[in-house]
Amino acid sequence: MNVANLPRPKLRANPQEIGALTARLRELNYREESVAELLGLRDLSELDAAELPRYVWEARRESTALGQLTLLFLLGDGLSRQEATALLGREAISALMVSDVLFRRDGRLFSRLVLYPCLGSFIFTDYWVTSGQVEGQVYELGTDSYVLARMTPRGESVQKALDLCTGSGVHAVSSALAGADSTAVDINPRALQYTEFNAAVNGVSVNVVEGDLYTALEPGRYDLITANPPYVPSPDKEVLIHRSAGETGEEVPERLLAGLPQRLSEGGLFSMVLEYPVLSSESYLNRLERWLGETRGWGIAVISFGEMNIGAYIKLHIGPSEDYQSKFEAYLESYHRQGIESVDFANVFVVRTRLDQPNWKVKLSSLWPKTDIRAYVSDWLKDQLMYRNPDFEYDLTAKPDLNQVYRTFWRDRDRTQGILERANDRTFAPHNLTADEAEWLEHARGEKTLSELLASWKESGRLESTFWSALRGLGKQGAISWKKS
Numbered sequence: 001m002n003v004a005n006l007p008r009p010k011l012r013a014n015p016q017e018i019g020a021l022t023a024r025l026r027e028l029n030y031r032e033e034s035v036a037e038l039l040g041l042r043d044l045s046e047l048d049a050a051e052l053p054r055y056v057w058e059a060r061r062e063s064t065a066l067g068q069l070t071l072l073f074l075l076g077d078g079l080s081r082q083e084a085t086a087l088l089g090r091e092a093i094s095a096l097m098v099s100d101v102l103f104r105r106d107g108r109l110f111s112r113l114v115l116y117p118c119l120g121s122f123i124f125t126d127y128w129v130t131s132g133q134v135e136g137q138v139y140e141l142g143t144d145s146y147v148l149a150r151m152t153p154r155g156e157s158v159q160k161a162l163d164l165c166t167g168s169g170v171h172a173v174s175s176a177l178a179g180a181d182s183t184a185v186d187i188n189p190r191a192l193q194y195t196e197f198n199a200a201v202n203g204v205s206v207n208v209v210e211g212d213l214y215t216a217l218e219p220g221r222y223d224l225i226t227a228n229p230p231y232v233p234s235p236d237k238e239v240l241i242h243r244s245a246g247e248t249g250e251e252v253p254e255r256l257l258a259g260l261p262q263r264l265s266e267g268g269l270f271s272m273v274l275e276y277p278v279l280s281s282e283s284y285l286n287r288l289e290r291w292l293g294e295t296r297g298w299g300i301a302v303i304s305f306g307e308m309n310i311g312a313y314i315k316l317h318i319g320p321s322e323d324y325q326s327k328f329e330a331y332l333e334s335y336h337r338q339g340i341e342s343v344d345f346a347n348v349f350v351v352r353t354r355l356d357q358p359n360w361k362v363k364l365s366s367l368w369p370k371t372d373i374r375a376y377v378s379d380w381l382k383d384q385l386m387y388r389n390p391d392f393e394y395d396l397t398a399k400p401d402l403n404q405v406y407r408t409f410w411r412d413r414d415r416t417q418g419i420l421e422r423a424n425d426r427t428f429a430p431h432n433l434t435a436d437e438a439e440w441l442e443h444a445r446g447e448k449t450l451s452e453l454l455a456s457w458k459e460s461g462r463l464e465s466t467f468w469s470a471l472r473g474l475g476k477q478g479a480i481s482w483k484k485s
């Protein structure tokens with residue numbers, strides 16, 4: 001197949017017909033969790049082409065409406081006209097036919113595109129089974145796409161949002177649904193067709209710009225910039241555009257960071273998901289700061305989901321091929337030349353603070369999120385801004401308590417350390433506390449004001465400076481909530 005034979009959806013349906021489609025998808029519970037459960041997957045993003053027959057078997061065996069939707073929209077299977085009409089209704093079928101999504105073959109209806117549910121939106125992409133095989137294909141919703149969607153908060157302060165490397169437009173649609181004026185950029189014109197199509201399907205509009213990262217944009221700043229860029233380090237010049245960012249894997253991420261001082265508003269957030277090479281020569285936090293080119297007024301947070309050794313990583317990314325061995329060796333040599341020790345999967349956040357203070361940088365480990373953790377990330381980022389600001393003035397009359405995101409606070413018998421465990425699905429690892437932090441938390445139970453706590457801290461012979469540093473240490477972990485008196 002070549003690019004000319006790939007589908008070209010065009011939204012020719014009216015909003016009422018489209019509304020009928022999305023309403024029906026919601027009614028039939030077409031959500032990522034329910035489809036993953038139907039297919040026996042931990043997460044919908046973990047679809048594996050080698051297991052396609054099993055998925056089809058599971059979906060057919062269920063013989064429910066959700067099973068039929070999954071067969072039609074994710075597994076490339078057909079339905080009879082009667083089945084499809086009973087499933088989606090006449091209006092939705094006609095909307096999909098006139099838009100060139102559905103087509104008829106041997107008396108059955110098939111879909112040219114796949115449809116992913118994502119946090120309440122519905123996103124069409126090219127077929128995931130052939131992903132990476134044809135130049136110009138629009139990227140499916142991979143684990144990286146879902147991670148970025150599930151981790152990127154969009155508060156009311158986000159008026160203008162930019163999604164670079166937009167692909168299907170999933171993140172640009174999400175920003176538009178949150179009420180932002182949303183712009184999407186991609187170098188691939190087919191991706192922008194899909195972005196416009198997906199925006200219309202979800203009842204919003206997105207401004208699309210064809211171009212290389214920031215270069216085709218009018219001057220201006222954004223409150224939120226998202227990106228799921230190409231990042232696979234590759235010596236292979238033929239690797240498709242949605243994957244490769246040169247031999248280092250860092251060409252695109254570097255340019256994304258370098259553009260932030262001109263493009264991110266004060267108080268704005270940059271959120272990027274990627275796999276980055278772990279180098280012996282320089283830490284990733286330092287590299288990000290160097291690319292940013294600023295030493296004051298910025299915060300950088302890397303949430304790391306775990307490293308993969310380069311053998312496993314190469315195997316995953318080159319896939320089966322006739323010249324597997326020589327290809328593998330070429331990658332291996334290239335990775336050694338670049339000093340790549342392993343590859344880490346991560347989400348990077350960069351915040352532009354309103355302060356002229358030295359940058360802060362932090363790296364944290366977590367599992368990649370299988371559920372929506374945007375509210376949690378938003379609170380965590382706010383805590384970083386507050387507790388990493390040395391000039392922050394605390395309200396002495398407020399009463400600190402343990403934040404409810406933590407389920408358990410453990411302390412050892414000798415009082416030399418403590419541990420905090422989260423109340424959620426164990427996405428984040430337990431956090432170790434110093435002796436001072438554990439002592440601080442023991443007394444902060446939402447009953448005493450900050451000034452009372454400080455007074456008893458000093459009465460017990462402790463230094464005031466340790467009181468404040470313990471509070472900041474806990475605050476940076478998101479461990480404190482405040483009650484106003």
Ligand SMILES: C[S@@+](CC[C@H](N)C(=O)[O-])C[C@H]1O[C@@H](n2cnc3c(N)ncnc32)[C@H](O)[C@@H]1O
Pocket residue numbers: 138139140141142144145148164165166167168169170171185186187188191211212213227228229230241242243252
């Ligand atoms: C991994 S896909 C991400 C798609 C989508 N944002 C998502 O999260 O599912 C990367 C996208 O970046 C686009 N791209 C690659 N290089 C680019 C560049 N220099 N400027 C703009 N877009 C680029 C590709 O065409 C592709 O659509």
